[in-house]
Amino acid sequence: MKKCVKIVIAVVAALFVACLLGLIITGAKIGWGPFSSLYNWDSEVDPIAEKYDAEERQGEIIFYGASNFRLWTEMENDLSEYKVQNHAFGGSTDKLLVKYADKLLYPYNPKIVFFQTGSNDYVSLSGTDEEKVKACMEYKAQMFDEFHRRLPDAKFVVMSGLLLPGRSEYTEITQMINDELEKYCSIKDYMYFVNAEDMTYKDGEYRTDLFIKDGIHLNHAGQLKWRDEYIRPILDRVIGENGIEDVLR
Numbered sequence: 001m002k003k004c005v006k007i008v009i010a011v012v013a014a015l016f017v018a019c020l021l022g023l024i025i026t027g028a029k030i031g032w033g034p035f036s037s038l039y040n041w042d043s044e045v046d047p048i049a050e051k052y053d054a055e056e057r058q059g060e061i062i063f064y065g066a067s068n069f070r071l072w073t074e075m076e077n078d079l080s081e082y083k084v085q086n087h088a089f090g091g092s093t094d095k096l097l098v099k100y101a102d103k104l105l106y107p108y109n110p111k112i113v114f115f116q117t118g119s120n121d122y123v124s125l126s127g128t129d130e131e132k133v134k135a136c137m138e139y140k141a142q143m144f145d146e147f148h149r150r151l152p153d154a155k156f157v158v159m160s161g162l163l164l165p166g167r168s169e170y171t172e173i174t175q176m177i178n179d180e181l182e183k184y185c186s187i188k189d190y191m192y193f194v195n196a197e198d199m200t201y202k203d204g205e206y207r208t209d210l211f212i213k214d215g216i217h218l219n220h221a222g223q224l225k226w227r228d229e230y231i232r233p234i235l236d237r238v239i240g241e242n243g244i245e246d247v248l249r
Contacts, residue, residue, distance in 0.1 A: 044089045045100050052085045054107035060085055061235070061247050064105060065116030066092045067216075068162060072223050079227065082235060083247050085110075093120045094136075094143050106150050111244045112235070113147070113154055118161040119170045122177070129173045137180045148190060155238050156191045159230070163201035165208050166215025171201065192238060196230045 060083040063069045069088030076084055087104045089096075094117055097105075105113070117140070125132045144156065158181055161174040178197060185193035200207045200222075208215060210222030218226065239245060 041089070041096060041100070045103060048087050048089065049103050052087070052108070057083075057085060058109050059111050059246065060108065061112045061114070062087050062105065062108060062110040063114045063116070064088060064097060065114070065159075066090065066118055066120055068118070068218055069114075069116050071217050074220065074223070078224065079231070079235075081249055083249060088116070091120060093117070094139055098143050098146065101147065101150070105147070110151065110154055111247050112157060112238055113151070114157045114159060114231070116159045119164070119167050119174060122173060123167075123170065129176060132173060133176045133180060136177055137184065140181070141184065144184075144188070144191070148188075154190070155242060155244075156185075156188075157234055157238060158185055158191060158193050160193070160195045160197055162199070162218075163197055163206070164216050165200075165206035165211060168206070192234055194230050194234050196226065199225060199229065 062085050063072075063075065065088045067088070067090035069075070069086060070090045072078070072086065072088075075086045085108070089100075097115075097117065121136050121139075122132045125135060127135075147156070148154075160178040160181065163171050163174055175197065178195060182193045182195060185191040200210055206215075207222075210218055210225060212219050239247060
């Protein structure tokens with residue numbers, strides 16, 4: 001009997017270790033969760049800088065943010081009437097956007113920058129939702145101030161955090177941060193805020209049909225809806241109000 005117990009314990013322990021190693025390896029590979037610090041971000045960032053030649057692609061529109069931009073692989077085709085560049089990388093946080101701005105943002109002198117930063121910024125924070133919102137907004141304010149200092153002529157478009165069926169536990173805090181972001185953008189003459197909350201969540205129901213199976217990342221239908229109802233209208237507004245037609249093809 002004791003031998004059987006020992007075997008069971010050994011098997012359970014082996015499975016636990018295997019699962020833990022799997023989480024560590026996955027986290028290190030994709031920059032996810034508590035193991036994201038192990039990820040080699042340069043391996044994802046460097047190909048972006050190689051794809052877009054900074055000397056040739058000056059003064060265009062850059063999409064800078066996390067995976068819902070990064071996974072929009074048809075972005076340049078879907079927005080073909082504009083000179084757009086997709087500089088997003090999966091798992092990115094505000095701190096990483098600041099870290100890699102010297103490589104992915106400043107050298108291009110963009111006329112317009114779209115920002116999409118979501119729950120990656122607060123899923124690992126501790127404290128109450130109010131404390132998390134305060135910490136996130138303090139850093140976002142520093143980030144945008146620094147970006148504006150380095151790119152004084154650029155217009156910034158901040159997309160609201162998407163409300164995700166796969167991260168429904170963060171819906172309320174995402175809405176709180178969206179509210180604060182909208183207030184912040186309203187006092188900056190170089191910033192625009194786009195509230196797309198209703199696109200994926202309305203009257204207590206999520207639009208799961210707009211997402212891939214994980215409920216976190218938009219499928220192509222979701223990307224096109226994002227484009228048609230939110231991104232194109234604000235792009236046309238920013239271009240018209242500021243006379244920057246040279247970002248059009």
